[in-house]
Amino acid sequence: MSVHQSTEENNERRSFLGVLSGLIAAGISAVLGVNIGRFAVSPALSVAGAENWSELGPIGDIPEGKPIKRNVVVSQDAGWGKFQAQRAVWVVRNGEKVTVFTSVCPHLGCTVNAKEDAFICACHDSKWDVAGNTQGGPTPRGLDALEYKVENDVLKVRYQDFKQGISQKEVLG
């Protein structure tokens, strides 16, 4: 039951009891509202911090010069679950030098593909060379390289997502 809004006629009846009733309604709404607010919002603000190293197989299996696609399993903390999800990465090896790119286009998040000696995003025709440098299209920056390491001749990558649509590479979260 809400308290009446102010009109001339009802101003007279806007008695002490009416104000008290309004305070009670406001108090109950506040207790419920605060709890529902933090219930709905706070999990969205806590950042899931799963930054595990994923294996990409023996370094010797990576062909020289030609981009090769590998899947990594990333762990996402999402509410009541820990979700193991697959993500694709592109690996390019030039002798000792290895580069691992995410397959997420920095433009709008489509999946980047390799075509001969270049990367392309078919969604909006962005192009990069094998070193990830922009060669054309609407992409705001080069392909995002991921941190990697080689342990016991096994290539490992630390998968991350980056903000899209901006010229700097910035980790999401």
Place this chain on the structure above:
Amino acid sequence: MADKSKVDQLVDWVDERTGVKAAMDEALNEPIRGGARWAYVFGSVLLFLFVVQVVTGIAMTLYYVPTADHAHASVAYIQKVVPGGAILRGIHHYASSAMVIMAVVHLAQTFLYGAYKQKRELVWVVGVVMLLIVLGFGFTGYLLTWDQAAYFGTKVGTSIAGEIPVVGPLQQKIMLGGTELTTVTLSRFFTTHVFLLPLLLALLAGLHVMLFRKAGPAGPYHNLDDKKVDRFFPKQVFFDSVAMLVVFIALVSLAMKMPAELGPVADPSSDYLARPPWYFMPLFQLLKWFPGHWAIIPTAVLPVVLFGLLFLLPFLDRRSERNPFKRPIATLSLLLILGGATGLIFLAKHQDRNNPEFAEKLKKQDEEAQAFFKVPFEPQVIGATTALAGAAVANGAGAAPPAYVEHCADCHGANGQGDPDLGPKLSGLSAKPQRTQDDLLKIMDDARAYGLKKPMPANFPDLSDSDKKAIVEWMLKLK
């Protein structure tokens, strides 16, 4: 004051287009014969509780997942992790009981005051339907946590529905969505609980209030106070508000002091001793006294007779007398039924306490539930290894390490159970010769040295030492 007139202008602007002032007057200026009373607060409190349930219920669907494999984890997440979750779930839990109590009190007050008389038959009939819906809310909501009590309580509940002659078996199948209590059942209960029943209750509550406003409040049961008339606002609104506040404080206190229970996840293979929520206890107790075919008396005959009488009451009782002291049969019947139901609840509790076998089992279940409640939340692992994790838990080994899944599971089975054509089972290895932890690690470096033939690879160059160690430790835990 200039501001205020602007507010008034705005109100006028809205009013000219909506008629809100007339509607508010209509709502708030309802005359109450005999004056405002505390006895009239229960209907408003019920409406308030319904709103609380809708609000807290909608909030919980932000995280709740109505499938058998995730429901319990999502409720545990709400209860143990999300800020405000325990309090919202607690309020929802206790408000469900409060609705049953308030519905009965509201009905009893209407009954005692004879307020179903004098052209108020339909108000009463709609109210009785709403009482059934409130019980339906309790029944369907109880399953949603998918813990032991929920699963077994609902299993018994649906079985009782199946015992009813003629319609029973079909009714049970429709409830369950098949012959067994499965994730399909959970979906149906969820849909019923959060879509169908709220919609139905909201419509009926609107109808109930509309019919009540048409007939007008019945006023006191004797005509002495009739000359006194209050408007609904402000005095009755204030009484209603205070009653709502008292109920709300009680709900919040209960939710904080005694959090809504959540036991371990449903395990259909366990011998859980099911007990219904308190408002179904009278039926539960009666079932003990009517074995076999006689069970139809408490499950079907008694409810049909009781609710049949409730529905027909305003048509059976045509006398105009409203004073409960001059209607001894009606008043005594009500006291007998309420007293009897309460007595049955206490008797059921008393018998459980004094039966050594049950008391011990119930105590153990209670301890298990409390132990689960105290354990910090563990997120459910979903994805590549979900099927493994689920199966391996039964083996006491937990989820298989990812390296096992990648390199070993194809031949030795997702759960180390083996494959007749490809690889032997890996459980019980430690009992065999040459299979110590050290041996197993060496096998992965040089399988041929241990006489293992293809398709077992001679070694695993892709695996790091820590991977191998994790695999061996997991294998040795397999039972």
